Amino acid sequence: MKKKIITFVLLLVLTVSPGLVTGCERTDVAAVKRTVSEQRISSLTSFSEVRKSSNIVADSIRVSPDNRRIVYVAKNGNRMQIVINETKGKEYDEIKIGARSPTFSPDGKHVAYSAYSADSGKWFVVADGVEGKPYDYINSNSLVFSPDGNRIAYEASVVPVASGTKYYAVVDGVEGNQYDDILTISFSPDSKRVAYEAIRSGNRHFTVIDGVEGKQYESAEGIVFSPDSKRVVYRAMVNKKMHVVIDGVEEPYGLGDERINFSPDSKRLAYIAIEGNQRFAVLDGIAGKQYDAVSPPVFSPDSQHVAYRALAGNANFIVVDGVEKADQYGSSFIVGPGAALFFSPDSKRLAYVAITAVNKWSLVVDGVAGKQYDFIYRPVFSPDSKHIAYMATMGGWSAVIDGTEGQRYADIGRPIAEGSPTIVYDSIIFDSSNRLHYLVAKEDGIYLVEETIR
Numbered sequence: 001m002k003k004k005i006i007t008f009v010l011l012l013v014l015t016v017s018p019g020l021v022t023g024c025e026r027t028d029v030a031a032v033k034r035t036v037s038e039q040r041i042s043s044l045t046s047f048s049e050v051r052k053s054s055n056i057v058a059d060s061i062r063v064s065p066d067n068r069r070i071v072y073v074a075k076n077g078n079r080m081q082i083v084i085n086e087t088k089g090k091e092y093d094e095i096k097i098g099a100r101s102p103t104f105s106p107d108g109k110h111v112a113y114s115a116y117s118a119d120s121g122k123w124f125v126v127a128d129g130v131e132g133k134p135y136d137y138i139n140s141n142s143l144v145f146s147p148d149g150n151r152i153a154y155e156a157s158v159v160p161v162a163s164g165t166k167y168y169a170v171v172d173g174v175e176g177n178q179y180d181d182i183l184t185i186s187f188s189p190d191s192k193r194v195a196y197e198a199i200r201s202g203n204r205h206f207t208v209i210d211g212v213e214g215k216q217y218e219s220a221e222g223i224v225f226s227p228d229s230k231r232v233v234y235r236a237m238v239n240k241k242m243h244v245v246i247d248g249v250e251e252p253y254g255l256g257d258e259r260i261n262f263s264p265d266s267k268r269l270a271y272i273a274i275e276g277n278q279r280f281a282v283l284d285g286i287a288g289k290q291y292d293a294v295s296p297p298v299f300s301p302d303s304q305h306v307a308y309r310a311l312a313g314n315a316n317f318i319v320v321d322g323v324e325k326a327d328q329y330g331s332s333f334i335v336g337p338g339a340a341l342f343f344s345p346d347s348k349r350l351a352y353v354a355i356t357a358v359n360k361w362s363l364v365v366d367g368v369a370g371k372q373y374d375f376i377y378r379p380v381f382s383p384d385s386k387h388i389a390y391m392a393t394m395g396g397w398s399a400v401i402d403g404t405e406g407q408r409y410a411d412i413g414r415p416i417a418e419g420s421p422t423i424v425y426d427s428i429i430f431d432s433s434n435r436l437h438y439l440v441a442k443e444d445g446i447y448l449v450e451e452t453i454r
Contacts (some may be wrong), residue, residue, distance in 0.1 A: 098140030
């Protein structure tokens with residue numbers, strides 16, 4: 001019988017070096033000394049409170065990427081307003097709720113959303129309290145900040161949505177060419193370039209990069225800029241088969257997974273390809289060994305290593321730089337976001353997800369297994385690669401740092417509202433090599449918890 005494929009997440013960490021990784025359960029973890037401070041930043045506490053509240057729009061709640069601000073839409077009679085860390089904004093007749101409305105900038109300093117005025121019958125984007133140009137339609141799912149937080153883009157139309165309506169991308173208040181539809185808008189990492197997918201009549205799909213239209217395909221989507229912002233890759237359908245297009249050149253292999261990764265130095269590219277029922281990693285245009293299943297390849301921060309998970313029959317492997325190592329801890333192959341691997345900042349350690357045969361979760365560092373939990377969530381390395389922290393539950397949630405549990409809370413790093421997957425406060429964030437913070441829910445609200453490792 002083949003091993004089942006599941007989508008849960010557990011982190012396993014090993015040193016990126018020759019030789020096999022031996023496994024044993026660690027029982028002599030030295031306690032990490034921690035200084036903890038808490039600050040309440042919101043009166044929200046849980047799903048139940050949001051559901052019971054008549055003035056909070058449940059699926060409007062967002063947490064900033066830096067885990068320091070919470071925004072949601074509140075009702076006041078027939079009017080709506082934004083609330084950021086309990087500070088109320090201007091009231092409008094309606095605030096559109098979507099995957100990106102309201103939305104934070106990547107640095108968490110700016111907030112934007114789409115609002116409506118009954119007097120004018122128009123929609124407009126409000127960014128940091130400043131209203132933009134009014135339109136008949138704004139796609140609330142299209143709002144996006146540039147990485148530096150200084151630019152904003154979205155899809156809009158000047159006529160009511162109906163058959164034949166044309167749309168354009170609005171970037172920094174400037175309207176682009178009109179199309180039958182516009183899909184995801186993206187900024188380059190340096191915030192200087194803009195790209196999106198457009199559609200014309202006849203179901204013609206193409207990319208628009210820096211205002212220049214690309215080749216037409218049956219489908220064109222998933223634009224990704226390289227870290228240095230100079231290269232562009234996307235997925236395109238040719239004869240009903242998805243391919244990777246790199247800098248305008250089509251790759252010969254059929255795409256087996258939508259995730260395409262550039263190396264940090266922007267010189268290398270990796271993705272999963274498919275041939276029949278077999279999948280394989282393609283690195284720098286060269287196809288690797290075929291397997292029954294493969295997770296998306298990831299690069300080390302120094303761009304020198306690439307790793308992925310692989311399944312062959314009943315055997316699970318971790319493949320690093322083309323060398324297979326048996327996964328002696330995982331009892332099932334994991335697919336989806338939970339299959340992700342990541343390297344430590346110094347590129348010397350590799351983390352990947354697994355699940356034990358007894359359905360318990362255990363963090364294994366350098367080949368040594370830690371305590372088992374009912375669930376482990378979002379492990380992260382410190383900037384100096386010396387510490388690793390994650391959220392775990394076993395009769396209560398706590399932040400675990402280097403194997404040492406912190407205070408237990410009823411809820412930690414879990415969703416505070418129903419709806420979009422973006423509505424979570426689910427990360428431990430290192431501010432320096434010995435300082436970190438995260439959010440927890442207590443009886444009287446959401447708290448920002450800051451810790452110092454001593």
